[in-house]
Amino acid sequence: MKTMPTLREKKRYIAFEINSDKTIIRQELVREISNSIISLFGDKGASEINPSLMSFEGRFGILRCAREKTNETRAALACINNIRAIRVSFHVLGISGTIKGATEKFIQQSLVKESEPEKRIKK
């Protein structure tokens, strides 16, 4: 059954990039994110943040969280420094209200930005 728009949970999508030299498995990433949130804010805080990983490919990913808790989620992501002994660092590219917005505005743009310097060399 469809919930009324006023009763729906308000959410935000965080587009992030992972900086590491090895590939990371999705399951381990999910576990590490929830570990970090729980160790920082406890079970109550984690239930309010309500995190869920929407997509993760290569270095980029999208994480869903509650609208009022974007800052807390950002802090929890920043606290992650390793995933199963692989050194990583998170960089939040941007926060959007829709998955489409997060992908188009932040992930695709950062891919375009990276390919620009190569173009310059070719000229």
Add this chain to the structure above:
Amino acid sequence: MSQYDSKFYDFFTHPDSAELMAALARKYGFSGIVDTNPKINEVIILPDDFSIYRGVEIQAKSSRIREEIKKHRGSNLILLARGGEEDINRASVESEGLDILLQPSEFNNVLAKAASDNSIAIGFNLGLLIRLRGDARVRELKNMRIILKHARKYKLEMILTSDSSSVYDLRSPREMVALSSLFGMTPCEAIDAMSATPKSILRRKSPNYIKEGIEIL
């Protein structure tokens, strides 16, 4: 959003590879870092509008700290001291010429007053929040709250540093703001701590600077 347009600096890094660190810091939106462990004769290709300043970390016994600071005072190096026990904090705060005292434990009103007299900035070491877990992190957060309370009361300059030794320890300015909100710092204070305070320290270190309130016309 405009408040994130200012220039950001990370004032305590000791990278293995300064070049990689500089490239990543530029990407994250920093305009300069301080390297406290510079290698001599290292040729670094810097990205556009980015600079690496040299700093020195004072490591000595509490009885030797004053002499160490005096030794480096005249140079244009940025002087940092890692806070710790009461006597180390006391010695570093009371000697003129130090720029930053990083994360002193057991901070109190006497130290705060001395720091404000000698215009020493108090550093928050966010790297500890990233690396530590559990009890140790709780202790550091508690300590940071106490420092913040005193810094507000005595209007001390605050500075946020990442204490990063590799590229994986570096965090972008917005993440630093989010981390600093964990111990009660407002976004405005955090942004000032990354842009205004470093700028004023750099101004004090520039060759044209003589003393507070005096300038060459």
